[in-house]
């Protein structure tokens with residue numbers, strides 16, 4: 001265990017790993033976008049190269065910037081609540097507007113009005129490659145600006161992780177913990193608004209385009225749209241909960257999150273809907289009902305576990321959690337050892353993975369491509385679990401070891 005106060009150990013394979021990821025992640029994203037459009041739709045193997053000019057459109061930067069501007073404007077509107085973040089190194093707490101769900105509703109109203117006025121939403125699907133190119137470029141430029149901005153930031157504003165002194169590693173992980181431009185908190189804004197809401201908008205455009213091509217959207221397309229809308233709506237409804245995640249409290253804002261939020265989430269998380277537009281899949285009602293049940297079970301575990309921990313962290317005496325068994329730690333905080341958090345050490349990851357399976361199943365079993373999200377997400381959560389484990393061991397020491405003894409499985413009971 002690294003002693004408290006020592007420099008954070010290098011993650012993601014250090015500078016070499018960070019450099020490789022900065023090339024691999026955008027390459028994978030474009031590979032997936034092209035594979036979804038190609039006839040064989042192979043996850044592995046090279047898809048046909050895009051026709052000349054398919055990666056660029058002069059309208060794309062304008063469209064993308066307008067989208068970012070619109071979401072920033074919604075962020076700055078009066079909020080139903082202003083929440084305080086975790087205590088920072090200098091003992092202060094930042095304030096965050098809780099109006100993400102409002103931004104989703106306003107976006108839906110605006111898009112609805114646009115469609116009634118003749119906006120060709122389905123045509124957005126032809127712009128996905130150029131928009132992904134703009135988002136990738138923007139993520140690189142934005143990360144560079146954030147890196148330079150951090151040079152002027154006080155030491156107390158720097159993240160525990162992204163300040164190793166190696167420019168490649170620090171550019172990737174992000175140096176400043178909570179960079180702000182005026183009232184806009186860049187990381188909090190990017191993590192929940194343009195990418196997540198953009199994801200459901202892309203899904204909707206794919207559904208509209210399918211209806212235009214084939215007369216009506218398929219049942220599979222409805223399911224994928226419905227499940228992912230529920231997931232995004234849930235994230236925005238419980239927006240305040242993100243303030244305690246490691247992305248906000250531990251990770252700096254660098255290329256990893258900028259690219260992840262602005263490009264990776266909207267363009268790769270919509271892969272199932274993209275696949276379905278180009279490769280329609282038959283789905284009968286009985287199978288659809290089973291898939292809905294799988295999603296419902298996943299959501300029940302995901303929401304139950306996340307809400308239980310959030311309620312407990314806000315107020316351990318809340319009657320909904322007061323009866324649960326706990327372990328005391330030297331920091332004064334307690335750890336739950338019964339309820340969802342007594343079943344495995346990351347029950348919320350288990351629920352999230354079950355939902356990920358339900359999002360791929362409507363795409364049938366003839367192709368591996370729509371299962372990319374499940375495979376990637378398993379790798380991401382296994383790695384994230386290991387990172388969180390290290391951080392908890394550093395925070396809670398022996399109490400964490402005792403928790404691991406009492407709750408031996410990490411994500412899947414009796415398996416892992």
Ligand SMILES: NC(=O)C1=CN([C@@H]2O[C@H](COP(=O)(O)OP(=O)(O)OC[C@H]3O[C@@H](n4cnc5c(N)ncnc54)[C@H](OP(=O)(O)O)[C@@H]3O)[C@@H](O)[C@H]2O)C=CC1
Pocket residue numbers: 244245246247302306309313333334335336337341345346348349352384388391392403
């Ligand atoms: N769709 C996607 O791409 C992604 C989704 N997610 C989802 O985001 C959600 C949040 O995940 P994440 O931020 O990784 O982590 P968690 O919400 O699991 O939070 C981990 C933290 O919870 C606290 N904790 C751990 N065990 C206990 C316990 N027994 N009792 C009380 N508190 C405990 C610790 O913090 P402390 O003690 O300081 O409170 C720990 O650091 C998950 O549902 C995950 O599936 C995450 C990444 C990507």
Ligand SMILES: CC(C)=CCC[C@@H](C)[C@H]1CC=C2C3=C(CC[C@@]21C)[C@@]1(C)CC[C@H](O)C(C)(C)[C@@H]1CC3
Pocket residue numbers: 025191192196231234235242245247256257259260261264265
């Ligand atoms: C491969 C790559 C570029 C990695 C970067 C990782 C990011 C894509 C993810 C890190 C944590 C995330 C979270 C969500 C989306 C993906 C990223 C940004 C999240 C907003 C999805 C909705 C959930 O309900 C959530 C709010 C719990 C979640 C928070 C973490």
